[in-house]
Amino acid sequence: MVINVQNIELKKGSVLGIEIDYPKTKFLSITVSNIGYVMCGILDVKILDALHLERRIIAAKIPGASNLMDLLSLQITEVTETAAKIGIKVGMTGEEAINGMLDAKIPK
Template sequence: MVIIEPIMIKGHFFTAVVVQLPKTTLLTISNDTGYIMCGALDVGLLNDRLADRKIIAGRAVGVKTIDELLTAPLESVTYEAHQLGITEGMSGVEALLKMV
């Protein structure tokens, strides 16, 4: 099943996507600037092989719901996210608000 829902954080709209797969669930929250995602995100790939795309993204591990993704500390972020002031350890909400 795929669930797509708009969510608002401090007056800013984002899109939450939940993809339920066998034995795992993929979670993302995004806007036109960037996104945060569950542990399935490969930040190394984005930084190295896709560096020319300048992707702004962060990864939180061990999350199972959108609410957990919003509150969990980011485990890793892309180089481009760092340019916006998004850092490891920052909550998902804090990171998303740097993307507006």
């Protein structure tokens, strides 16, 4: 198993990319520290909201990504309720969502 962790520099700040190679699949995530994340198709947004709505998790699902750069360039297909409340929308790219998280006024 290979685990790759790297800082990714964007115009609005630094984020953390994590890539884990599992047998026959790959886990990809880019996290904005203490705010939220975008993740590959493994993320189940409906379950996340159903089980943990009180946590106000800010997350977006981006299926079809093969690497961290894909997570930045591909479009979001699902977002958590709290992500939607701060302006993260289906159809945005991962980079647009990450920049939105970096700019966000996070609800308490």
